[in-house]
Structures are given as structure tokens and as C-alpha cells.
Amino acid sequence: MSTSPPVVQKDSSQIRQKEMIAAHFHRLALSPETGENNVYTFVPGNLTELIRAFDLLPVLPEINALQSGMRGKSREYIALAEKAGHSEDVCTYVKCDLGMMKSGNIGPTGERLPDPDLLLLSYTGCFTFLKWFEILQQEYKAPVVMLHVPYQGDGTITPHMRDYVVEQLRDKVIPALEEISGQAYDEAKLKGLLARSRQAEDDLVWVLQSARHRPSPIDAYFGAVYYVGPIFSAFRGTEEAVGYYRALREEVEERMAAGLGPVTPEGQLAEERYRVVVEGPPNWTSFREFWQMFVDEGAVVVASTYTKVGGTYDFGFRHDPEHPLETLADYCLGCYTNLNFPSRIDMLCRYIEEYQADGFLINSVKSCNSFSAGQLLILREVERRTGRPGGFIESDLVDPRYFSPANIKNRLESYFQMLDQKRSGGH
Amino acid sequence: MSTAAPPLSARQQFLRRAEDCYRDYSLQSVQDWKAATGGLAIGYMPIYIPRELLHSQGVLPVGLMGGGDDLEIIRGDAYYQSYICHIPRSTIELGLNGSLDPLDGMLFPAICDVIRNLSGMWKLLFPDKFAMYLDVPQDFHRLRGGRFWRQELEQLASQLTACGARPYDPDALRESLALYNTNRRLVQALYDLRIREPWRVPTSELYPLLRAGMVLPVETFTSWLEEFYQLLLADDTCRPMDQARVLLTGSFCEQPPLGLIRTLERAGCYIVDDDFAIIHRWLQHDIPLEGDPLENLANAFLEDAMASPTRYIDEAVKGAELVQRVQASRAEGVLFCAPSFCDPALLDQPMTVAAIEAAGIPWTAFKYSENTGQFQVIREQAGTFADALKLWSGH
Ligand code: SF4
Numbered sequence: 053m054s055t056s057p058p059v060v061q062k063d064s065s066q067i068r069q070k071e072m073i074a075a076h077f078h079r080l081a082l083s084p085e086t087g088e089n090n091v092y093t094f095v096p097g098n099l100t101e102l103i104r105a106f107d108l109l110p111v112l113p114e115i116n117a118l119q120s121g122m123r124g125k126s127r128e129y130i131a132l133a134e135k136a137g138h139s140e141d142v143c144t145y146v147k148c149d150l151g152m153m154k155s156g157n158i159g160p161t162g163e164r165l166p167d168p169d170l171l172l173l174s175y176t177g178c179f180t181f182l183k184w185f186e187i188l189q190q191e192y193k194a195p196v197v198m199l200h201v202p203y204q205g206d207g208t209i210t211p212h213m214r215d216y217v218v219e220q221l222r223d224k225v226i227p228a229l230e231e232i233s234g235q236a237y238d239e240a241k242l243k244g245l246l247a248r249s250r251q252a253e254d255d256l257v258w259v260l261q262s263a264r265h266r267p268s269p270i271d272a273y274f275g276a277v278y279y280v281g282p283i284f285s286a287f288r289g290t291e292e293a294v295g296y297y298r299a300l301r302e303e304v305e306e307r308m309a310a311g312l313g314p315v316t317p318e319g320q321l322a323e324e325r326y327r328v329v330v331e332g333p334p335n336w337t338s339f340r341e342f343w344q345m346f347v348d349e350g351a352v353v354v355a356s357t358y359t360k361v362g363g364t365y366d367f368g369f370r371h372d373p374e375h376p377l378e379t380l381a382d383y384c385l386g387c388y389t390n391l392n393f394p395s396r397i398d399m400l401c402r403y404i405e406e407y408q409a410d411g412f413l414i415n416s417v418k419s420c421n422s423f424s425a426g427q428l429l430i431l432r433e434v435e436r437r438t439g440r441p442g443g444f445i446e447s448d449l450v451d452p453r454y455f456s457p458a459n460i461k462n463r464l465e466s467y468f469q470m471l472d473q474k475r476s477g478g479h
Numbered sequence: 480m481s482t483a484a485p486p487l488s489a490r491q492q493f494l495r496r497a498e499d500c501y502r503d504y505s506l507q508s509v510q511d512w513k514a515a516t517g518g519l520a521i522g523y524m525p526i527y528i529p530r531e532l533l534h535s536q537g538v539l540p541v542g543l544m545g546g547g548d549d550l551e552i553i554r555g556d557a558y559y560q561s562y563i564c565h566i567p568r569s570t571i572e573l574g575l576n577g578s579l580d581p582l583d584g585m586l587f588p589a590i591c592d593v594i595r596n597l598s599g600m601w602k603l604l605f606p607d608k609f610a611m612y613l614d615v616p617q618d619f620h621r622l623r624g625g626r627f628w629r630q631e632l633e634q635l636a637s638q639l640t641a642c643g644a645r646p647y648d649p650d651a652l653r654e655s656l657a658l659y660n661t662n663r664r665l666v667q668a669l670y671d672l673r674i675r676e677p678w679r680v681p682t683s684e685l686y687p688l689l690r691a692g693m694v695l696p697v698e699t700f701t702s703w704l705e706e707f708y709q710l711l712l713a714d715d716t717c718r719p720m721d722q723a724r725v726l727l728t729g730s731f732c733e734q735p736p737l738g739l740i741r742t743l744e745r746a747g748c749y750i751v752d753d754d755f756a757i758i759h760r761w762l763q764h765d766i767p768l769e770g771d772p773l774e775n776l777a778n779a780f781l782e783d784a785m786a787s788p789t790r791y792i793d794e795a796v797k798g799a800e801l802v803q804r805v806q807a808s809r810a811e812g813v814l815f816c817a818p819s820f821c822d823p824a825l826l827d828q829p830m831t832v833a834a835i836e837a838a839g840i841p842w843t844a845f846k847y848s849e850n851t852g853q854f855q856v857i858r859e860q861a862g863t864f865a866d867a868l869k870l871w872s873g874h
């Protein structure tokens with residue numbers, strides 16, 4: 053029996069991505085000395101280009117929370133927040149973030165995160181974000197600026213929704229960023245950042261769509277959460293992001309040319325036995341274990357909705373440097389969680405068809421009403437429309453109390469058995 | 480020998496009427512109204528919708544607040560995981576069992592993620608019915624949120640017209656604003672009377688009336704409010720008791736069962752302010768009648784609405800309004816009483832608790848769901864709290 057620890061396989065893009073993110077956290081840690089100011093904001097509806105246009109550094113509390121989950125810190129952080137009076141019923145991201153703050157705000161790389169210079173409440177598709185920043189505002193006494201992004205209740209972006217967002221950007225958000233940074237708004241600079249976003253977005257979409265091939269060279273859920281990291285967080289609009297996505301694309305091109313499947317934590321996936329689409333966020337506290345359950349079955353996720361929370365690009369949206377504020381508005385309005393139920397269902401059905409999936413799985417997250425409330429209808433409706441079997445599992449984002457490995461494994465096994473039966477013509 | 484029950488007093492008869500009205504899930508009163516007027520009836524989820532606008536177009540706004548403890552959930556549970564609050568599942572149940580058939584459509588105001596998702600589910604489940612998500616601004620500046628909200632209202636008006644309602648008419652809206660102004664004043668008068676003499680206005684009696692007011696036409700509801708006020712004044716049997724004055728907060732969407740309200744009163748609490756059926760008091764003053772009525776309606780939402788957890792409250796005022804309400808109602812303590820899994824209420828609670836504590840106001844907290852059947856634990860908790868309040872305040 054070998055006693056050496058398992059070797060975690062990483063492709064070079066993953067290593068590069070890790071280095072980029074670590075460098076960003078290091079820069080944040082040094083910012084009290086360097087005098088660089090930061091802006092706390094959210095992933096869905098993030099205005100990274102605009103923030104960067106003022107040379108400000110973005111901080112994403114959700115990313116910190118998910119990293120805390122992956123590092124095994126979330127249990128203790130959530131307990132701290134609950135001890136401080138936060139209900140066991142509410143979003144665990146919020147509690148994890150608060151617990152981290154109360155424990156000294158040590159970020160994922162072990163360095164301290166600076167307190168917010170500005171809370172930019174730009175959010176889409178989730179009311180909890182409002183509460184989250186109200187809480188942070190009270191805790192940090194930092195200034196806050198709110199960007200209200202209307203919900204796509206009718207499945208479309210109307211001119212009046214867009215105008216409303218643009219007016220808020222122009223009259224409220226930009227002046228707040230000017231004040232914090234001491235810099236005037238420079239539209240040419242913003243346009244440059246948006247042009248780079250576009251380039252990176254083209255490559256990201258190419259990578260995500262490579263999963264149409266058989267075997268898929270990527271895992272579009274577990275693997276892709278790494279891929280979307282830079283573009284959904286602090287890097288959109290930067291040269292680093294352009295370089296990263298170019299390199300990632302080349303890496304995936306090579307894999308595809310060689311007929312290879314995705315790289316998993318345990319190495320090359322030997323055989324693609326099932327192609328599935330996944331709806332809902334992953335579990336972070338047992339991320340690897342969760343992924344392994346798929347790998348053990350030879351299941352590859354060929355498309356996922358979660359990788360669209362920070363921007364839905366695969367149906368054609370790209371940042372448009374010629375209309376900087378309008379394009380930022382359209383970006384915010386189009387994030388996955390800002391889509392209504394019929395649109396979410398359409399998207400899943402489309403993925404199942406376009407990526408030739410055998411079926412789809414919903415990971416329902418206990419503390420996230422935004423994703424989860426009503427997902428059973430999604431299950432039913434997508435099954436009805438596509439004729440492909442759906443599976444339903446339940447866990448949580450960062451609360452380890454709600455990840456039951458035996459139960460989830462059982463459910464997944466029976467789900468894959470069902471796919472087998474379906475293939476062999478059984479019912 | 481059979482002993483006939485004593486005849487009901489006028490007040491008891493009135494209360495029975497109110498309770499029967501709001502507990503009638505077949506919406507008979509709505510059906511009667513439709514038969515008499517030929518108008519449209521549009522349901523809406525709790526908190527706020529611009530009822531004045533609907534009324535001015537000849538539409539009956541019908542406030543839906545779940546199924547309470549009367550409704551057996553058979554199909555609704557198949558749509559929701561156990562960790563989602565109760566009101567969306569009972570609303571779906573009512574939709575699927577035909578109770579909401581008298582309605583010509585549904586409005587889903589921006590309350591929370593659950594109601595937001597429910598709006599799309601409704602479109603899928605009831606494709607032949609009108610369903611609209613009504614986004615309310617979280618930017619309260621007249622030129623930004625105000626413009627957006629006005630356009631939402633215009634869109635609502637034209638969609639209602641497309642369903643068969645009268646087109647928007649500013650004069651009609653002005654008349655409707657006046658009717659609702661009167662109505663709000665009467666509701667407020669009852670709340671004020673309850674503050675002055677809570678023994679005269681038990682919340683367990685005021686509440687059914689407020690609930691009935693959500694399904695009745697405003698004209699009828701106004702006359703019921705007047706009638707109830709007169710009945711209260713005429714009733715000299717009510718005497719003050721040694722109860723603690725409490726403000727109850729957190730129950731702005733899914734409502735507790737009436738039994739829970741009664742339990743709190745029996746446990747020694749006078750509820751002197753609350754969040755029940757909050758739409759009746761959402762706007763706190765009259766809407767001006769001069770000038771552009773639609774603009775006035777939009778501005779009232781921006782500038783005169785309650786500080787609900789469903790609204791964004793920016794720097795430094797979180798919880799301040801609750802402290803003011805405690806002072807205005809002369810409450811001695813606060814009951815945080817929220818539905819289980821209610822994100823807006825529960826995420827707000829620690830912040831408002833901080834404000835309450837800073838003001839030196841005692842509080843306690845518990846959760847419920849609309850079909851909670853066991854009140855023993857709540858009774859004990861509320862009783863202990865009421866006793867403590869009485870001790871502290873030197874009753
Ligand atoms: S409720 Fe869901 S979408 Fe909203 S902040 Fe929490 S995890 Fe994110």
C-alpha cells in the first residue's frame with residue numbers, strides 16, 4: 053500500500069490561473085501600504101472593467117466565501133455568524149463571509165484582505181446581495197453605492213431597463229468611483245478594457261463550446277469553474293485575462309486534436325461514458341469528492357448553467373467597446389440568475405440538445421433561494437421537453453453540514469443506472 | 480334539553496363576516512364582484528402593488544397571502560424543497576386546485592427570490608393567464624428609480640388594457656387615489672386607537688378585517704373599517720388588562736395563523752404595532768391629488784414607503800425606523816416573528832436587533848409557518864417575555 057499523498061493533476065492553465073489569483077490577493081494585502089484602493093462587489097453583475105478603469109482593485113466576497121469553503125474554513129465561519137445572531141435558514145455565503153471578517157479577514161492565500169474603500173452593490177438576480185451589503189455597510193461603515201439591475205421578468209431586456217441601469221452608472225456609480233479613486237472617468241480607457249474583455253470572452257466561449265465534441269476535452273462544470281475564475285472575478289479587461297484565455301484555448305485545442313477527454317484531479321479521464329448538463333452551483337466544501345463521484349462513473353459535464361452566473365456569453369453577448377455604459381448594462385441584465393424561469397428552462401433544453409447530453413442533473417443548494425426555489429419545476433419541465441432523464445441532488449455551497457456524501461453518491465449511481473437503462477431501451 | 484348558543488353580538492357577527500371573507504379560498508366575494516361589475520380581478524402577492532392604478536382601470540386587486548392553516552397541501556409540495564418557505568407552495572396549490580380561477584391574472588411584485596422565481600413558474604403552469612413580474616425600483620431617486628417605476632406602471636396599465644381593462648385615465652386615477660387615501664386613513668385610525676387603548680382593539684380582531692380588506696373592493700373595505708370603528712367605540716365591555724405592549728415585526732409576507740396571534744394575546748401581549756397585511760399601510764401619508772396622478776403614485780412609492788426588509792436601505796438608517804415605530808406605539812418590547820426560511824426577514828433581523836438593543840429595547844424572536852399548529856413553545860416564550868416586560872417597566 054502506498055502512503056504517499058495522491059498526486060493532484062493540474063493542467064498548465066490551472067496553474068497559471070492560480071498564480072494570477074494569488075498575485076491579486078497579494079496585491080490586495082499590500083494595498084494598505086501601496087495606497088491602492090479597493091471596491092467590494094459581487095460576481096453576477098460585476099463591473100470589473102469600470103472598476104479597473106479607475107485603477108481600483110475588485111474584491112468579491114462570494115469568491116472569498118467559496119474559497120473558505122474549499123479550504124475547510126467555512127464551518128467555523130458559519131458558526132461564528134450564527135453565534136452572532138444570523139439565522140441557520142439563510143444564505144451560507146453571507147454567513148461564511150461575515151465569519152471570515154470577524155476572524156480577521158484573512159483571505160484564501162493566508163494574507164489579510166483590506167477593509168472596503170467602497171461597497172459597490174452591483175448585483176443581478178438575487179435579493180440576498182442587498183442584505184449582504186447592508187450588513188457589510190453596518191460592519192465596516194464603508195460608503196456604499198447601489199446599482200439596481202431590474203430582473204428579466206418577461207425574458208427580455210427592454211430599453212427602459214437598460215436606460216435605468218445606464219443612468220445609475222452615469223449619475224451614481226461613476227461619481228462614487230471617481231471619489232474613491234481621485235481619478236476622472238476616462239471613457240477611452242474603459243473602451244480599451246472592454247475591447248480586451250471581448251477578446252477573452254471569444255476564447256472562453258470557444259473553450260466552453262469545445263464540449264460539443266466527443267469526447268469532450270473539458271468538464272464544463274467542475275473543470276470550468278476554474279476557467280471562469282479570472283473572467284468572473286477581478287480580471288476581465290486585463291491583458292492577463294486575454295493571455296490566460298488564449299493559452300487555455302490552445303491547451304484545449306491540443307487536447308481535442310489528440311482526442312483526449314478532460315483532466316480530472318486524478319488525471320486523464322479514461323472513458324466518456326455519460327454526457328450530462330448540470331444546473332445549480334457546485335458544493336465547495338467537498339468539491340473534489342463531489343467531482344470524483346462523476347469521474348468514477350465516467351460522467352462528463354458538457355454544459356452547466358453555473359458557469360454563466362458571471363455572464364452569459366454563449367448566445368452571442370460580447371462587451372461592446374463602442375457603447376461602454378450600454379454594454380455594461382446589457383451584461384448585468386443578462387447574467388444567468390437574472391433570467392426568469394422560462395428562460396432558464398430554455399437554456400437547459402438548448403444545452404441538452406446542442407451538447408448531445410444523455411441527461412441533466414440539478415444540484416439544489418439549500419441556502420440559495422435564488423437558484424433553488426422552484427427547481428423541481430425545472431426538473432419536470434426539462435424532462436418533459438427533451439425526453440432526457442433528470443436527476444436531483446441536494447447539498448449546500450459552503451455549509452458542510454448539508455453535504456451528505458453517501459446519499460449523494462447513491463443518488464448519482466442510481467441516476468447513471470437509469471441512463472444506462474434508457475440507452476438499452478429499457479424504462 | 481338543548482341549550483341554544485347565545486346570539487352573537489353585532490361585533491361578533493362582524494368579525495365572523497370578516498373571517499369568513501378572508502378564509503374563503505374560492506374567492507366568492509371576488510366572483511360576486513365580477514358578476515356585478517363585469518370587471519377584471521387580478522391577484523397579487525403580498526407587500527405592495529399600485530392598487531390605485533388597477534382600481535382606476537376598473538380592475539379589482541386581490542391580495543393573496545397563501546393558504547394559512549386551512550389548506551391541505553397536496554400538489555404544492557411537489558414544487559418546493561423542504562427548505563423553502565411555505566407561501567409559494569400554498570399559492571401554487573390554490574392555483575392548481577382551481578381556487579384562483581376567478582382571477583384574470585397575477586402580479587408578482589419584487590419581494591424576494593422566491594416570489595421572483597414564482598412569477599416565472601406561474602407563466603409556465605398557467606400559460607393562458609396574464610402573469611407579470613412587477614419590478615420595483617431600489618434606487619429611490621426621482622429621475623432614475625422614479626422614471627423607471629413610472630414606466631413600469633405605464634407598462635402595467637397597458638398590459639391590463641390588453642387583457643380587457645379600461646385604458647389609463649388620469650382623472651379616474653385621481654379619484655382612485657382619493658378613495659385609497661381615505662381607506663389608509665381609516666386603517667391608520669384603527670392602528671392609532673389600538674395604540675391608545677389596545678384592550679379595545681385586539682389584534683386578533685383587527686387582523687381578520689385587514690385580511691378581508693385584501694380581497695374586497697376598496698369601497699366596501701372602507702365601509703367595513705368605518706363599521707368596525709363604530710362597533711369598537713360603542714362596546715364598553717372591554718377593560719384594560721395587565722398586559723405587556725409589544726411590537727411584532729417580520730410577518731410581512733407569509734402570515735402566521737390566526738391561532739398564533741391569539742396565543743400571543745393570551746400569553747399576555749398587547750400587539751400595538753405589526754407588519755400584517757402591510758400593503759394597507761405601506762404608503763404612510765395621503766398621495767397628493769394635485770398635478771400628475773401617475774407621477775404622484777410613483778413618487779409615493781419612492782419617498783413615502785415603509786422601511787421594509789424588501790427595500791434597500793442605504794447608509795446609517797437600518798433599524799432606525801423600527802426604533803421610531805417602537806417609540807410611536809409606546810411598545811415596551813419587540814417580537815421578531817418571521818416565517819421560517821424567509822431570507823429578507825431573517826437577514827434583516829440581526830441588523831434591526833442591533834438598532835433595538837442600542838436603543839435599550841428588549842426583544843425576543845421566534846419563527847413560524849402559515850400552517851404552524853402547535854403554539855405551546857411560542858406561548859411559553861411570549862408569556863415569559865411579557866412577564867419580564869411587565870417587571871422591567873414597573874407594571
Ligand atoms: S442566495 Fe444564492 S445567489 Fe444569492 S448570494 Fe446567496 S448563494 Fe449567491
Ligand code: SF4
Nearest residue numbers: 564591732733821822
Ligand atoms: S415568506 Fe419571505 S422568503 Fe417566503 S416568499 Fe415571502 S418574503 Fe419571500
